[in-house]
Amino acid sequence: MEQFHDEQEGGFFYTANDHEPLIARNKEIFDNATPSSSAMAAMALLRLGKLCGNTTFLEAAEEVIREGTGVMERSAIGGAQLLVVLDMKLGPTPEIVILGDTKDEETAALLHDLRHRFLPNRILACAASADDIESVNLKGAFVGKEQLNESVTVYVCENFSCQQPVIGQQAARETWEQLVKGTSSMSQDEISITAEPITDASCRFTISEPIYPNQSFAFMAKETATGSPLAERLFEIEGISRVVVSHDELTINKTADVEWQEIGKTVGAAIRDHIASGEPAVSDSAREELPSAETIREGVQHVLDTEINPSVAGHGGVVNLINVQDNTVFIQMGGGCQGCGQADVTLKFGIENSIRAAVPGVGEILDVTDHAAGRNPYYTPSKK
Amino acid sequence: MLLLPTTTYRTEAFLAAASRLDVDVTVASERPSTLQHLNPAALVTLDFSDPQAAADQVVQFSEEFPIDAVVPVDSQVVVAAAAICAALGLRHNSVQSATAAQDKHLMRQLFAQADVASPGFTLCSLDEDRTARAERVEYPCVVKPLALAASQGVIRADDPAEFVAAVDRLEAILEYQDGKPPREFLVEQFVEGPEVALEGILTAGKLRVLALFDKPDQLDGPFFEETIYLAPSQLASDLQERIAGTAEQAATALGLSDGPIHAELRLSGDGPVVIEVNARSIGGLCSRLLRFGSGLSLEELIIMHAIDQEVELPDRQSQAAGVMMLPIPAKGRLEEVRGLDDAKEVVGIEELTITAHLGQQLVPLPEGSQYLGFLFARADSPEQVEQALREAQRRLEFRITAR
Numbered sequence: 001m002e003q004f005h006d007e008q009e010g011g012f013f014y015t016a017n018d019h020e021p022l023i024a025r026n027k028e029i030f031d032n033a034t035p036s037s038s039a040m041a042a043m044a045l046l047r048l049g050k051l052c053g054n055t056t057f058l059e060a061a062e063e064v065i066r067e068g069t070g071v072m073e074r075s076a077i078g079g080a081q082l083l084v085v086l087d088m089k090l091g092p093t094p095e096i097v098i099l100g101d102t103k104d105e106e107t108a109a110l111l112h113d114l115r116h117r118f119l120p121n122r123i124l125a126c127a128a129s130a131d132d133i134e135s136v137n138l139k140g141a142f143v144g145k146e147q148l149n150e151s152v153t154v155y156v157c158e159n160f161s162c163q164q165p166v167i168g169q170q171a172a173r174e175t176w177e178q179l180v181k182g183t184s185s186m187s188q189d190e191i192s193i194t195a196e197p198i199t200d201a202s203c204r205f206t207i208s209e210p211i212y213p214n215q216s217f218a219f220m221a222k223e224t225a226t227g228s229p230l231a232e233r234l235f236e237i238e239g240i241s242r243v244v245v246s247h248d249e250l251t252i253n254k255t256a257d258v259e260w261q262e263i264g265k266t267v268g269a270a271i272r273d274h275i276a277s278g279e280p281a282v283s284d285s286a287r288e289e290l291p292s293a294e295t296i297r298e299g300v301q302h303v304l305d306t307e308i309n310p311s312v313a314g315h316g317g318v319v320n321l322i323n324v325q326d327n328t329v330f331i332q333m334g335g336g337c338q339g340c341g342q343a344d345v346t347l348k349f350g351i352e353n354s355i356r357a358a359v360p361g362v363g364e365i366l367d368v369t370d371h372a373a374g375r376n377p378y379y380t381p382s383k384k
Numbered sequence: 385m386l387l388l389p390t391t392t393y394r395t396e397a398f399l400a401a402a403s404r405l406d407v408d409v410t411v412a413s414e415r416p417s418t419l420q421h422l423n424p425a426a427l428v429t430l431d432f433s434d435p436q437a438a439a440d441q442v443v444q445f446s447e448e449f450p451i452d453a454v455v456p457v458d459s460q461v462v463v464a465a466a467a468i469c470a471a472l473g474l475r476h477n478s479v480q481s482a483t484a485a486q487d488k489h490l491m492r493q494l495f496a497q498a499d500v501a502s503p504g505f506t507l508c509s510l511d512e513d514r515t516a517r518a519e520r521v522e523y524p525c526v527v528k529p530l531a532l533a534a535s536q537g538v539i540r541a542d543d544p545a546e547f548v549a550a551v552d553r554l555e556a557i558l559e560y561q562d563g564k565p566p567r568e569f570l571v572e573q574f575v576e577g578p579e580v581a582l583e584g585i586l587t588a589g590k591l592r593v594l595a596l597f598d599k600p601d602q603l604d605g606p607f608f609e610e611t612i613y614l615a616p617s618q619l620a621s622d623l624q625e626r627i628a629g630t631a632e633q634a635a636t637a638l639g640l641s642d643g644p645i646h647a648e649l650r651l652s653g654d655g656p657v658v659i660e661v662n663a664r665s666i667g668g669l670c671s672r673l674l675r676f677g678s679g680l681s682l683e684e685l686i687i688m689h690a691i692d693q694e695v696e697l698p699d700r701q702s703q704a705a706g707v708m709m710l711p712i713p714a715k716g717r718l719e720e721v722r723g724l725d726d727a728k729e730v731v732g733i734e735e736l737t738i739t740a741h742l743g744q745q746l747v748p749l750p751e752g753s754q755y756l757g758f759l760f761a762r763a764d765s766p767e768q769v770e771q772a773l774r775e776a777q778r779r780l781e782f783r784i785t786a787r
Contacts, residue, residue, distance in 0.1 A: 201404035311418040349426040350419025379390045
């Protein structure tokens, strides 16, 4: 990356930045007798990126794909290796993690068998245990995985979802067969989980079956998860700061010091473990402790009537309670608050703070105001 | 502690960044929040126009609620932030350097002393004989207030008559400002050439360039309305390096050492010329076009850096992106905005935010300092981004009545 990557335009030069001076540094995008160097670099980065959860590598590979779009459209022959990269990018791309000693006969045979099958788009990592991995970049692939029954153990994952581990050489062979036939990745009766980052801090995991049917529950901190197995599992993962369970979705927030690539698979595994356990997503005690929507509604309305609205009235503002669904509160700002440049400060540090202090059990507080439609905001933004 | 002026565009972005970083925040503004009494640990009122008094107040506040970092959000609070940090013993720009970054005359003097390429300038007064002064000025020139932002009050003059008219106009603008703006103003040499903007962050005086923006619209006056910013810059890499070097030299000349800077430079025939260096990040909603690493915002980087100057900051995502600050075309009352959906449908347009509200009295440059809103686009190349922004703007219609 340091020597060949084009920081300005993206893609990769054919020569390094310490090469002897040339008239131009060209980028090789067409295949000739050998595949194009750009496509080969992209393939290597794609594999490394997926293996290590390194978004910089994945992005650099995507740059090459974008750069080569025209070539692929116009010339399948000239862009053949690029198409291979694109195919890898689009997937399915099973990520196979083998827990077994490569010196062990069973593991060696299993690897030999895998490498003799046509499975070009797979990512493979193998080690006796996560402790044997010296590279911090590679450790993420092994988090939460261990050798079972003292036998070689195979984990097949994709997009934050891991199948149940496969133990032993024979079972692994059957898995290879399924992978080659394209029938392994999450068979029909298995749960599928798709992950969609909303922001850097939050990610929505959609599960193929409801986990908290037609209801939602917000766990705003680890302490609130006690007794609710799914949330307990998720808060055990380093960096998880908030969990909202809603029908077939989990919206999970993390802190800035961990990457989704590091923890995504562990989140997937925790969801899968929870579903396999058959336990409820939200414990009965948590549900019982939670005030009813009507109680929350009354509490919030009281706070608005006695604390918030008398104060914001000083700026011609008003805050209305629109709805309470389970423990999620929907509010709307009007008058001087609607469209005000300081509306966010009022919401986060005034309204939210007062409601949470006075009404226990409140989950998310959502502002549904159309601030763009405000006609008389108290503070109007100006200046750069 | 976020120093958030009540009229900043950037409240939402900084609060969202703090929330994503899981950082506890105290918001300090120049006017009291109506809910301050309900949450005194998080809502504070400071007189930004009296930095020392603000610093004294925060020192007292911090005895009960300790402060780890202070982040100034806009230009008008950078001196207060420096004074507060000095009082708390936090690493930050010195008060002198922050003051220099706010005072265009002092800035020019320091640039000249340090041989930083910058326009020739003369300090003038509204109280002197402007007709006589007009005869001594070299044309074309730019009449510029000492302390306003967003090109407010900045007017080009090509001859003595235009100069006198520009100064008359500036005087009228200054009469309507809060506080007591200085009676002095700058007359600067007009520098021919395209303009660029540099976004960076300083650590112990060392500049890390976060983004370099091309401004495809020529800013030749008579007013200097910002419109389009495009990244990545299409300039040759050696010129980009010279721009970064000049910006760092300018920041050093002012004494700036830590935190974000936003620099504006002209590319003259002799190389980059510094127009301004501000001790703040890019204004308006423009930061939304920047994403770093796995999707971090500029505000997240600024807060991370304020808390830990040694933190490794990720690079800007390489996809071409751009913003158009929608200019106010005429003075009057905004009655209606048409074509919003059509504009959003333009390929590449990622976001359209109208920040002016219906019924608002609009004032165009040079008297005004606001925009109608912001258009954001992403595409494979800066050319496509620019094309998308212009097409989207073409589809928008603002009905403004003169009352």
